[in-house]
Amino acid sequence: MAGGPAPTGPSASPLGQAWGYGIVLGIGFLFALGMVFTTWVLKRYNNEVQTSEMFSTAGRTVKSGLVASAVVSSWTWAATLLQSSSVAFRYGVSGPLWYAAGATVQILLFATVAIELKRRAPNAHTFLEAVRARYGTATHFVFIAFGLFTNILVTSMLLTGGSAVVSSLTGVPTAAACFLLPLGVVIYTMFGGIKATFLTDYVHTVILLVIILTFAFTTYATGSRLGSPRAVYDALTDLASHTPVEGNAGGSYLTMRSKEGAIFFVINIIGNFGTVFMDNGYYNKAIAASPVHALPGYIIGGLSWFAIPWLCATTMGLAALSLQATPYFPTYPNPMSEADISAGLTLPYAATAILGSGGAVATLLIVFMAVTSAFSAQLIAVSSILTYDIYNTYINPSASGARLVWTSHTCVAGFGLVMAAFSTGLHYAGISMGYLYLLMGVIISSAVLPATLTLMWKGQNRMAATLSPVLGLCCSIIAWLVTTAKLNDGVINVATSGANNPMLAGNVVALLSPAIFIPLLTLIFGADSYDWQSMKNIRLIDDSEVAAAAHRDPESLSGRHLAPTAEQEAAEQTKLLRASKIAKTTTAAMTLILLILWPMPLYGTGYIFSPSFFAGWVVVGIIWLMCSTLAVGVYPLWEGRMSLARNFGGMWRDVTGKGGRRRGEHVEVVEGEKGNESGSQTPTRKQGDEEEKVVEVK
Numbered sequence: 001m002a003g004g005p006a007p008t009g010p011s012a013s014p015l016g017q018a019w020g021y022g023i024v025l026g027i028g029f030l031f032a033l034g035m036v037f038t039t040w041v042l043k044r045y046n047n048e049v050q051t052s053e054m055f056s057t058a059g060r061t062v063k064s065g066l067v068a069s070a071v072v073s074s075w076t077w078a079a080t081l082l083q084s085s086s087v088a089f090r091y092g093v094s095g096p097l098w099y100a101a102g103a104t105v106q107i108l109l110f111a112t113v114a115i116e117l118k119r120r121a122p123n124a125h126t127f128l129e130a131v132r133a134r135y136g137t138a139t140h141f142v143f144i145a146f147g148l149f150t151n152i153l154v155t156s157m158l159l160t161g162g163s164a165v166v167s168s169l170t171g172v173p174t175a176a177a178c179f180l181l182p183l184g185v186v187i188y189t190m191f192g193g194i195k196a197t198f199l200t201d202y203v204h205t206v207i208l209l210v211i212i213l214t215f216a217f218t219t220y221a222t223g224s225r226l227g228s229p230r231a232v233y234d235a236l237t238d239l240a241s242h243t244p245v246e247g248n249a250g251g252s253y254l255t256m257r258s259k260e261g262a263i264f265f266v267i268n269i270i271g272n273f274g275t276v277f278m279d280n281g282y283y284n285k286a287i288a289a290s291p292v293h294a295l296p297g298y299i300i301g302g303l304s305w306f307a308i309p310w311l312c313a314t315t316m317g318l319a320a321l322s323l324q325a326t327p328y329f330p331t332y333p334n335p336m337s338e339a340d341i342s343a344g345l346t347l348p349y350a351a352t353a354i355l356g357s358g359g360a361v362a363t364l365l366i367v368f369m370a371v372t373s374a375f376s377a378q379l380i381a382v383s384s385i386l387t388y389d390i391y392n393t394y395i396n397p398s399a400s401g402a403r404l405v406w407t408s409h410t411c412v413a414g415f416g417l418v419m420a421a422f423s424t425g426l427h428y429a430g431i432s433m434g435y436l437y438l439l440m441g442v443i444i445s446s447a448v449l450p451a452t453l454t455l456m457w458k459g460q461n462r463m464a465a466t467l468s469p470v471l472g473l474c475c476s477i478i479a480w481l482v483t484t485a486k487l488n489d490g491v492i493n494v495a496t497s498g499a500n501n502p503m504l505a506g507n508v509v510a511l512l513s514p515a516i517f518i519p520l521l522t523l524i525f526g527a528d529s530y531d532w533q534s535m536k537n538i539r540l541i542d543d544s545e546v547a548a549a550a551h552r553d554p555e556s557l558s559g560r561h562l563a564p565t566a567e568q569e570a571a572e573q574t575k576l577l578r579a580s581k582i583a584k585t586t587t588a589a590m591t592l593i594l595l596i597l598w599p600m601p602l603y604g605t606g607y608i609f610s611p612s613f614f615a616g617w618v619v620v621g622i623i624w625l626m627c628s629t630l631a632v633g634v635y636p637l638w639e640g641r642m643s644l645a646r647n648f649g650g651m652w653r654d655v656t657g658k659g660g661r662r663r664g665e666h667v668e669v670v671e672g673e674k675g676n677e678s679g680s681q682t683p684t685r686k687q688g689d690e691e692e693k694v695v696e697v698k
Helices: 017-045 052-060 064-075 078-091 094-120 127-135 137-170 174-222 229-242 259-277 280-288 294-323 338-342 346-355 357-395 401-428 433-456 462-487 500-512 514-525 544-549 566-597 599-605 611-639 641-655
Strands: 667-670 693-696
Touching: 017 137, 017 174, 017 357, 017 641, 064 094, 064 174, 064 280, 064 294, 064 357, 064 611, 078 094, 078 137, 078 259, 078 294, 078 338, 078 346, 078 357, 078 433, 094 127, 094 259, 094 280, 094 294, 094 433, 094 566, 094 599, 127 137, 127 280, 127 357, 127 433, 127 462, 137 174, 137 259, 137 280, 137 346, 137 357, 137 401, 137 433, 137 462, 174 229, 174 294, 174 346, 174 357, 174 401, 174 611, 229 294, 229 611, 259 433, 259 500, 280 294, 280 357, 294 346, 294 566, 294 611, 338 346, 338 433, 346 357, 357 401, 433 462, 433 500, 433 514, 462 500, 462 514, 500 514, 566 599, 611 641
Parallel strands: none
Antiparallel strands: 667 693
């Protein structure tokens, strides 16, 4: 998957520039206005005020359904849809499974780390605060650097991939798309904070799932241009007879045995370990989750996400292969160029071939949703690092809550502007989304193991945590560039360095070299015996000034995170310890299934799919995605039914003039425990309570 010049694209864009500007600006501002309105509703009817704690942690009360939806949305990058489809186009049916399995296990395994962070550092705003509490300033700066590297790489992928699709489909200049895509996201993230990302992530995810299901049913059931699994199967079989895939069993597109696909699988696994375990956005979601909801949220989210790249790529990548030689395909009579494939244009071309201009509009929508939802998570991740780990730690340790909110807003806007300019520069330098996707593991994966052991092992000493990521990065870059030079007679450029083998070398060295450095440095400097206490001492922010400015009693704010009593802390730690044990067992089992038990027998035997097996493969993918829709589309609504009823009820009373909660009249009560036969409700204020908070009218 080499990088290269900018994509050539079809001779004419399927849609006009009006469509591009309309969706990018119109829908972007629609979401921004919707979030401004939602923030007002939550303030009026839920008594929520945008304090620094609420901006960065959502009061630490988010439930599992919304956590799962946010995980799915944040992990559904532009690359999830575009790169996976390109992998299917290159390697056939193996590509989508390699992509999905290789990027799902990280979310499942991260559930264990998320629980440990909740257990070890209950008041942290970022993972990096826990690093500083344990190791001190030098290590803190090392991990700040790797965290920001991760956010910059991910955001660059989002904007380069998204802008390439917008430009290809509508003719909007790539530079304009790079600057306009983030605009609405910056606005609604500034207004709503991490709560905004959770709520908009939900809407984005539902729209995304509906469109992918539409693509699948059109391709495999109702469409006139293919219309059945058998039609796709026959087209792929005929294509393999003329242009067999080098390295695939029998040259077939319908086999899991693919040499290049397996190399991509390894790169994919390693790179995505870095982008999950080093992305502060995933720690933000773990911190924002209620303690009892973090584990199910990440498990449900990971399993729900699996179906998105698997079914999307199995549909669109294979449809592109099947229709490339027909007049329906945008590049006909020419095949797709290497630059187009690397830029991720397989999906938009396939959608246009299947559904015409309607497919182009649908593609524009899902790419917009993927880019903006993941981008909002990156904005919160970076603003949290800059606000809490740099500004509040080293510049103004006594900053008030109001000052931190202002700083967070400034960082959101500043990072959005900087990344728009940076992504535009990457486009003109010929760096594509595909190149960045393969490169990310080389740059960031050396910090994965020391970051994980920071929360999982008391024996890792400060020198091991500080030096192993840096030494690993040096080794990975050397391995990547030396392999490039050796395989290309000393020529190192975008095309040669972006090939699979050099990237494989760099990725493997990045992830595994700390496994040598950490034991070595532990042996030299001695094992630590950390007691975890300094992590527990991380303080909450005093938001009384913000509450006073909003004419609110700080004690009455909804979602206010309070220091627990000794009894409450003991009960919470017991729950988290149990969740930690469940997480370790569950994630290990799911990892074994997705990486070994499912794909490896098919790979080892070199089995070439029969028509009935391929049909079953597709049907399982569609059923899985429909289950994902229930899990992250319907379940969050059921879980939040009380809050929805309260807010809509308050709006209805205001509209009809029947009155609602008047300012300052606030009573916070919690539903009684399930199974309480009396059904009585008593006011209480538990940290991390899993019951619904209800604001009653006096």
